[in-house]
Amino acid sequence: xNTEMLDTLKARLDAHRPLAPEVVKNLREDLALRWTxxxxxxxxxxxTLQETKVVLEGITVGxxxxxxxxxAINHAQAINLVYDLAEQGDSLSVRAIKDIHSLVxxxxxxxxxxxxxxxxxxxxxxxxxxxxxLNLQDEMGRFMASYKxxxxxxxxxxxxxRVHVDFVKxxxxxxxxxxxxxxxxxxxxxxxxxxxxxFQTSERLAYYEALEGACVESDCDSFLEMxxxxxxxxxxxxxxxxxxxxxxx
Numbered sequence: 001x002n003t004e005m006l007d008t009l010k011a012r013l014d015a016h017r018p019l020a021p022e023v024v025k026n027l028r029e030d031l032a033l034r035w036t037x038x039x040x041x042x043x044x045x046x047x048t049l050q051e052t053k054v055v056l057e058g059i060t061v062g063x064x065x066x067x068x069x070x071x072a073i074n075h076a077q078a079i080n081l082v083y084d085l086a087e088q089g090d091s092l093s094v095r096a097i098k099d100i101h102s103l104v105x106x107x108x109x110x111x112x113x114x115x116x117x118x119x120x121x122x123x124x125x126x127x128x129x130x131x132x133x134l135n136l137q138d139e140m141g142r143f144m145a146s147y148k149x150x151x152x153x154x155x156x157x158x159x160x161x162r163v164h165v166d167f168v169k170x171x172x173x174x175x176x177x178x179x180x181x182x183x184x185x186x187x188x189x190x191x192x193x194x195x196x197x198x199f200q201t202s203e204r205l206a207y208y209e210a211l212e213g214a215c216v217e218s219d220c221d222s223f224l225e226m227x228x229x230x231x232x233x234x235x236x237x238x239x240x241x242x243x244x245x246x247x248x249x
Contacts, residue, residue: 036079039179055072126215139172164182
């Protein structure tokens with residue numbers, strides 16, 4: 001991972017902060033839409049980008065389930081929580097993890113929202129098998145210790161990527177894991193001053209394959225490469241909004 005290049009991009013954006021309120025509002029609204037649409041589509045939600053937009057504006061889309069509407073609304077609300085948590089700048093906590101997950105499943109599966117699973121789960125199509133639910137407390141304890149220990153010494157982008165990978169390995173919830181992991185990854189990026197990234201539904205297969213390699217073979221290279229590319233892409237809307245050229249970056 002070319003951390004020097006990533007830090008150069010961040011420093012360029014930092015030189016223009018604070019951004020004008022109208023620029024921040026426009027960027028945030030656009031990001032929330034693309035982030036919500038893609039994250040939900042990766043999990044099978046059939047709302048299109050434009051349908052997601054109108055749902056977030058309070059309009060019901062005919063032919064779509066209540067659950068799909070709630071997935072869009074909930075995800076947008078979870079993004080708002082992530083922004084609030086990023087501004088607070090505190091270390092990741094179990095409470096924050098559960099609060100984000102609680103919003104993701106609100107009104108869809110209230111029985112499991114914000115609670116670690118009490119059943120064993122499998123990941124459809126994956127070789128990796130998450131740990132027995134009886135071991136979840138120990139697994140989460142090890143995660144938090146690693147996050148606060150060696151994780152604290154990693155570059156923020158690598159730490160964010162590894163948070164995502166580690167949660168895929170543990171799969172602590174009965175449902176809503178993927179959306180929650182991507183929110184948590186972006187929380188780490190945002191706390192470190194980087195824009196959130198959007199995993200594209202068009203790259204779903206490559207995304208899953210990269211995570212599978214990280215979980216089964218402990219080979220994070222592909223996922224780190226994907227993350228680096230997405231971080232670079234995440235700056236582009238800022239360059240456009242600020243009228244800055246991407247040449248020479």
